[in-house]
Amino acid sequence: MLISTRPDDEKTVMGLFSLLPEYKNLEHMKLVLNLYQQPKLELFFWQPDQQDSINGLLGIERYKNNVLVVRHLILTPGAPKKATHAQMLADLQELNPYHTVMGTLSTQTYIDKWRKHYSKPKSHN
Secondary structure, three states: OOOEHHHHHHHHHHHOOOOOEEEEOOOHHHHHHHHOOOOOOEEEOOOOOOOOOOOEEEEEEEOOOEEEEEEEEEEEEOOOOOHHHHHHHHHHHHOOOOOOOEOOOOOOOHHHHHHHHHHOOOOOO
């Protein structure tokens, strides 16, 4: 399940971002975290079940009226990657059924795999 982050979750968010090599530099990480303070950008924790610990972080940008751009898709080392990425994206789509989910250069591969193997075609009634 996706859970919106709060301002007091900063240390946990930073810990998850630090799993990515490009965010080992603290100043660069802080710049990115400051960007997520904008209203059109959101961060979500990924937690498989309520009793489980947080296993990932999803960063999105709301673009125009109906597009969600997945900017960050981060998982802890022990989380199964393919199925968890797919579940995170499915949950995002479920929360935003009338939006199109897209990726960046670094996340589009996950989006394509999810669409090909997991997403259900939209019915146009």
